[in-house]
Amino acid sequence: MITLGYWTHRGFAQHIRLLLEYLEIEYEEKLYTEGGDEWYNKDKKELKTNFSNLPYLLDGDLVITESRVIPVYLVKKLKRFDLLGQNADGSFNINEIAVLQVMDAAKDLIDQLNTLARVPSFKQEKMKIFNEKFLVTLEKFKKQLGEQDYLVGNFTYADLYFYNILKYFHFFYPEISIFTEYIERIENIPQIKKYLETKDNKVYLLERLKKIFYY
Numbered sequence: 001m002i003t004l005g006y007w008t009h010r011g012f013a014q015h016i017r018l019l020l021e022y023l024e025i026e027y028e029e030k031l032y033t034e035g036g037d038e039w040y041n042k043d044k045k046e047l048k049t050n051f052s053n054l055p056y057l058l059d060g061d062l063v064i065t066e067s068r069v070i071p072v073y074l075v076k077k078l079k080r081f082d083l084l085g086q087n088a089d090g091s092f093n094i095n096e097i098a099v100l101q102v103m104d105a106a107k108d109l110i111d112q113l114n115t116l117a118r119v120p121s122f123k124q125e126k127m128k129i130f131n132e133k134f135l136v137t138l139e140k141f142k143k144q145l146g147e148q149d150y151l152v153g154n155f156t157y158a159d160l161y162f163y164n165i166l167k168y169f170h171f172f173y174p175e176i177s178i179f180t181e182y183i184e185r186i187e188n189i190p191q192i193k194k195y196l197e198t199k200d201n202k203v204y205l206l207e208r209l210k211k212i213f214y215y
Helices: 011-022 037-046 070-077 095-116 122-145 157-172 180-187 190-198 202-212
Strands: 002-007 027-032 056-059 062-065
Touching: 002 011, 011 070, 011 157, 011 190, 027 037, 056 070, 062 070, 070 157, 095 122, 095 157, 122 157, 157 180, 180 190
Parallel strands: 002 027
Antiparallel strands: 002 056, 056 062
């Protein structure tokens, strides 16, 4: 069975969980408590890779690390090349470029939020920050989505990645309705809906964010 290792919060592993659920891959989680010794003093040293890090994915003797690499492995393992924007046989499709562009733009967006939300003045200035820092990029995503159901037309892994980022924005900005229909569309995908109803733990997201961010 596949094992996904990460801390006891969503962080950089949540979009991987969503992909595992979407692909209906049976897996188990190895969750580490921050500040504990199990990861730093034991598993990190024993992980059979030159790039020991969290999250990691174990598949038999294979060890895959880095949050942007693991999904590619999973997609290719199941030959669901369409989730990368490629053709069904894995050959090149122009949507593959669009997926990469969307992913990079989304990463920049969440990195910026992670940085700014750690600044003590964030809580008082968050609307000003939203209008000056985030609105322009979110408008670009809105334009990219257009009248489509998903970001590049058909559903891809980029949609799960962007969806997870939107959930963070909804935590910090509950008063702003953004991509409401899009979020509902993702959450109504049968596999994702089942996960949210049976496995998703909202507490460990909220408690984690309260500890490290100003909101």
